[in-house]
Amino acid sequence: MANSSTEKQSTNDFIRGLWEENPVFVQVLGMCPVLAVSNTATNALAMGLATAFVLMMSSTLVSSLRSFIPKQVRIASFILIIATFVTVTEYIIQAISIELHKALGAFISLIVVNCVILGRSEAFASKNTIGRAFLDAAGMGAGFTFALLCLGAVREILGSGSLFGVPVLGTHFEPWVVMILPSGGFFTLAGWLLFFNWRKEKKKIQEKRAKAALAEV
Template sequence: MTRAKADFLRGLWNENPVFRLLIGLCPALGVTSTAINGIGMGLATSFVLLCSSTLISVIKNIIPAKVRIPSYIIIIATFVTIADLSMNAFAPELHRALGVFVPLIVVNCLVLGRSEAYASKMPVGLAAIDALGMGLGFTWALGALGGVRELLGTGELFHVQVMPAFFEPWGIMAAPPGAFLSLGFLVAIMNIISARMNKKTA
């Protein structure tokens, strides 16, 4: 497997930010009451991650090592402001649903973590691929979490009724505790699947 492909796939499964590294958890739990919100949040974060990782990788030799963290934060904050204002203009409904979590992308440990751990050391191409993989991994995790909570909490998926009529929605899944419980069980399911896969390859 080539380096680029490995970098891309890593974020999707083995080092999935939400299920494996347990970073970027606040938006993962805070906005995933529906699948759409989860995916919207995931894409907004991916945009910021991709732009800031690429830019940081380009100018990594100019930034003095001592002030690198503040510099990264300013770069990230700039892209977050762009994302925040654009969403407010083009997708006001989603922007309202995500609320305070859009400006909070700036303190998402996923973005700063990738900048410090990867983009600051790697060439531009690999940094962008890594950011894209991590961003998509984050997006599918949020989509899955939102999907599970929407399905069990309201009986709908993407605002379409999918559960049979006799299904009684579990109110708790749409409420805050449901977010913690769903994530706990999804992490466990991920562990079971990974254990099975390792057994097969071994």
């Protein structure tokens, strides 16, 4: 009995970040990297994975140190922990692929100031056990990567007619240059947000109708 409830809670911790409280589409946090490096799906995926890695490592460490860090200096300590892992990530990416490192540029270092990571450390990891903090971070990281991929895929398909560098739309397709430009990032994200808003509105109307129908009976 107790076993199944903990299992359910763990799944909840994970799914919440991926869908219900998706950091990009619902909370609208960590916008800078989302817009800046989502011009191709490959960059978006790499950035998402790097952020997820930093998020998981720092959440785990913050959670395990939560009884040692005094309340007054907690933000500074969190930032230091995050900055350490970001430096590690930067060197790892440089070791794996110089090209990728060049494409992402300063935005790898800028993971430090991604509000999602600090937000999760402050709101969740500093108050919960290591296991839960890790799952929560994994969920948020997955949600962040998912959102980045959504944007990156749309922008790459429309902007250069390919996906992960593989042409998908054929040679007759005239690429929409605007999608690769900065303004394309704003428009694509706005489009996704519109889509989610539209779904929410539709659901609300349906619920209202169901209620009205119930009242009539």
